[in-house]
């Protein structure tokens with residue numbers, strides 16, 4: 001239940017951000033009071049489930065917060081909905097081919113999986129923390145509408161030509177590229193891992209896979225709550241793709257998007273120390289296939305602040321007739 005989160009988890013406040021301006025000290029004047037800024041707190045009891053539509057989203061959005069989790073001895077599971085395999089320009093560069101074939105796209109997905117392992121290792125987490133679902137990159141929002149149930153053929157990726165995850169990735173028998181199958185697998189993972197906190201993109205994210213991730217997680221949580229009404233989880237959202245956000249300046253600390261509300265929680269800031277920033281950069285650099293084609297984008301997220309928020313529960317039940325996410 002998304003809307004219950006704010007009532008069950010107290011917001012912590014970051015004392016580190018309440019600083020005394022140096023010139024105020026020099027002048028001997030009273031420093032102006034600065035607003036307290038809410039943050040996301042983690043501890044040894046935190047069990048964090050990160051929903052990453054593509055390998056790299058977890059580090060872009062939360063490479064600092066994941067380090068806080070590791071330092072606190074919390075538990076982590078990152079669930080990658082897709083392998084990020086449908087990135088034509090990336091495949092062209094990696095494989096030096098003008099017209100990638102399905103096998104090029106599949107290989108690219110495997111490469112990104114390996115990079116995810118390396119990046120998470122750099123943040124202190126082993127292979128047990130990563131789960132790859134193998135759903136179709138650039139196809140998730142279609143699963144909320146047309147390709148929901150077995151009343152019609154499953155979605156087939158125009159990139160890999162697959163219509164289901166690979167055998168090793170399937171956790172519920174007979175899973176294919178259908179929305180109800182994705183919800184069912186997610187619900188099982190949430191039930192099994194029993195997260196206290198879920199990080200997921202918010203619906204305003206302009207990448208349709210990210211937006212779809214929000215609705216699928218909400219749908220899966222509704223299923224879990226029906227079976228385990230006593231369980232509660234703190235759902236915290238992040239955003240990666242939003243107009244020119246983060247690229248309007250190169251300040252070491254960022255602000256949240258000006259025209260986007262912080263939802264029911266207001267914006268939550270996670271500050272990174274210089275050392276944590278260095279480690280985040282190192283983890284991002286391990287996504288070599290992405291650095292090769294869009295290093296500027298990844299490095300744009302290597303700043304001394306990460307932004308999160310809590311959103312009201314969406315008032316929709318899947319499937320929906322028309323896509324709730326912009327493209328595809």
Ligand SMILES: [Zn+2]
Pocket residue numbers: 053054057207210240
């Ligand atoms: Zn992504």
